Amino acid sequence: MSSYCIKVEPDERTIIGNDNDFILDTAIRNGVKIKVGCKGGGCGICKIQILEGDVDRGHSARSVLPLNEIEQGYALACQTKPNTDVVINIGK
Numbered sequence: 341m342s343s344y345c346i347k348v349e350p351d352e353r354t355i356i357g358n359d360n361d362f363i364l365d366t367a368i369r370n371g372v373k374i375k376v377g378c379k380g381g382g383c384g385i386c387k388i389q390i391l392e393g394d395v396d397r398g399h400s401a402r403s404v405l406p407l408n409e410i411e412q413g414y415a416l417a418c419q420t421k422p423n424t425d426v427v428i429n430i431g432k
């Protein structure tokens with residue numbers, strides 16, 4: 341297991357996650373408020389934008405995360421794990 345820094349914008353907070361945990365779970369554990377819905381990759385409520393770094397987006401329905409949004413860096417926090425240090429925008 342590897343640990344990574346997750347910098348949260350626009351909060352300007354940095355939390356520590358790892359490649360075993362979804363970004364959503366790490367965020368909740370650290371008091372970062374990301375909207376939560378199905379936690380199964382099917383509703384899109386937890387959508388965040390990856391501004392820097394590499395992630396594993398896991399399983400997500402194309403209807404809620406289309407390819408053009410992936411190209412713009414969007415990901416579903418409930419399905420995404422960091423592969424490097426990352427900067428995310430939770431879009432408040």
Ligand code: FES
Nearest residue numbers: 377378379384418
């Ligand atoms: S909470 Fe539904 S897709 Fe993440």
